[in-house]
Amino acid sequence: MLVIEGAYVATLDPARREFVGHVVVEGNRIVAVGPGSAPALEGARVVDGSGCLVTPGFVNTHQHLYQWVTRGLAVDDTLFGWLTTLYPVWARIDEESVYVAAQGALAQLALTGCTTVSDHHYVFPRGGGDLLAAEITAAAEVGLRFHPARGSMDRGQKDGGLPPDSVVEDRDEILAATSAAIDRWHDPAPDSMLRIAVAPCSPFSVTGELMRESAVLARRKGVRLHTHLAETTDETAWCQETHGCTPLEYAASLGWTGPDVWFAHGIHFDDTEIKQLGATRTGVAHCPSSNARLGAGIARTADLRAAGVPVGLGVDGAASNEAGSLVEELRHALLLARASNGPQSLTVRDTLEMATLGGAHLLGRSEDLGSLEPGKLADLALWNLNTFPHAGIPDPIAALVLSTPPPLALLLVNGNPVVQDNTLTTVDPELLATQVGAKQQALTQELS
Numbered sequence: 001m002l003v004i005e006g007a008y009v010a011t012l013d014p015a016r017r018e019f020v021g022h023v024v025v026e027g028n029r030i031v032a033v034g035p036g037s038a039p040a041l042e043g044a045r046v047v048d049g050s051g052c053l054v055t056p057g058f059v060n061t062h063q064h065l066y067q068w069v070t071r072g073l074a075v076d077d078t079l080f081g082w083l084t085t086l087y088p089v090w091a092r093i094d095e096e097s098v099y100v101a102a103q104g105a106l107a108q109l110a111l112t113g114c115t116t117v118s119d120h121h122y123v124f125p126r127g128g129g130d131l132l133a134a135e136i137t138a139a140a141e142v143g144l145r146f147h148p149a150r151g152s153m154d155r156g157q158k159d160g161g162l163p164p165d166s167v168v169e170d171r172d173e174i175l176a177a178t179s180a181a182i183d184r185w186h187d188p189a190p191d192s193m194l195r196i197a198v199a200p201c202s203p204f205s206v207t208g209e210l211m212r213e214s215a216v217l218a219r220r221k222g223v224r225l226h227t228h229l230a231e232t233t234d235e236t237a238w239c240q241e242t243h244g245c246t247p248l249e250y251a252a253s254l255g256w257t258g259p260d261v262w263f264a265h266g267i268h269f270d271d272t273e274i275k276q277l278g279a280t281r282t283g284v285a286h287c288p289s290s291n292a293r294l295g296a297g298i299a300r301t302a303d304l305r306a307a308g309v310p311v312g313l314g315v316d317g318a319a320s321n322e323a324g325s326l327v328e329e330l331r332h333a334l335l336l337a338r339a340s341n342g343p344q345s346l347t348v349r350d351t352l353e354m355a356t357l358g359g360a361h362l363l364g365r366s367e368d369l370g371s372l373e374p375g376k377l378a379d380l381a382l383w384n385l386n387t388f389p390h391a392g393i394p395d396p397i398a399a400l401v402l403s404t405p406p407p408l409a410l411l412l413v414n415g416n417p418v419v420q421d422n423t424l425t426t427v428d429p430e431l432l433a434t435q436v437g438a439k440q441q442a443l444t445q446e447l448s
């Protein structure tokens with residue numbers, strides 16, 4: 001049993017209670033949360049949380065872990081230009097590079113408050129090995145709750161798509177491999193550490209047939225659907241030219257709306273699309289840093305939320321967000337929303353809600369994750385605000401969202417400490433840094 005005492009608790013419960021109090025964890029569940037001290041519990045490990053803020057663990061709803069070893073390329077390019085530069089590098093990834101990249105990206109996520117990660121992996125070069133198994137092993141070793149989405153691309157350059165033909169797969173092979181991945185890995189248990197989603201990459205790299213059949217497969221298997229949508233104006237123009245409709249109309253025509261679907265980015269949805277997303281409870285993973293890095297635009301988070309669209313946060317792939325830091329996404333989400341839509345568009349508490357409950361909702365885990373309540377899984381972050389940059393900010397949630405990212409006193413995932421005193425307990429970041437550097441060099445050198 002573990003007891004956190006004297007911390008400022010942001011419960012995110014239905015009443016959104018906040019107080020100075022305690023959180024008690026037994027096994028992988030929270031058993032008590034309340035103001036003041038916990039009753040004396042014999043043999044419990046007591047953590048002094050004074051001056052700290054405890055929040056639910058953050059949920060990262062969109063990421064491409066393999067990109068951790070391909071950061072810092074095409075740094076001043078647009079999405080399509082950036083993709084064209086990176087596809088040949090990505091065509092060289094294999095089991096070992098994906099494993100190292102996943103460990104690096106996941107370690108950074110853990111150190112920035114993230115307890116559950118959805119990864120969207122869509123590059124499967126021929127002969128690259130079992131890439132899904134490599135990242136699943138990495139996630140188990142780092143200790144995070146993992147929702148890998150089996151991505152795919154079947155529209156290469158010879159079919160008018162953007163990716164080179166060497167990184168696209170055959171449609172039947174994709175569907176068979178995705179189905180096999182669900183059978184092998186997907187665990188539907190309430191305390192699951194591993195769930196699979198079905199995730200064709202994006203409309204401009206995937207055929208309509210693959211989108212449609214992927215939706216059928218996911219629903220037959222009872223898993224969720226994910227893809228990129230409405231990320232750039234180029235994509236909107238491409239959809240109009242190729243399909244004569246908006247990105248959401250195109251996705252909807254293929255069965256891609258509903259509470260089991262979440263889209264990455266959703267920057268360029270118009271009023272009609274936002275209404276339709278809300279009516280169908282289709283979710284959006286907002287990735288503010290990546291969107292700004294690529295100059296893609298700013299998602300209309302306030303309008304999406306007002307329309308009843310579930311919205312979570314994502315760091316996106318590290319090749320378009322070198323920081324890969326989830327806590328920084330809260331600040332960027334707030335700043336970009338206010339810069340584009342005024343001071344009332346997003347509060348600090350709205351932002352915390354998107355990072356926790358919002359993300360849990362997108363992944364279908366809101367019954368067990370996303371708030372600090374008795375019976376929920378013990379995924380939480382204890383932020384140390386006893387530091388120079390945070391001293392003198394009276395509201396702990398404002399300190400978390402608006403100031404520099406605070407150090408983590410403790411990160412629990414499924415009741416296990418993954419970070420203590422701002423140090424990972426599971427993997428060695430210095431060793432990882434060396435391995436990541438070597439892999440990055442090998443992948444880019446082979447190009448010349």
Ligand code: ZN
Nearest residue numbers: 228264316317
């Ligand atoms: Zn992405």
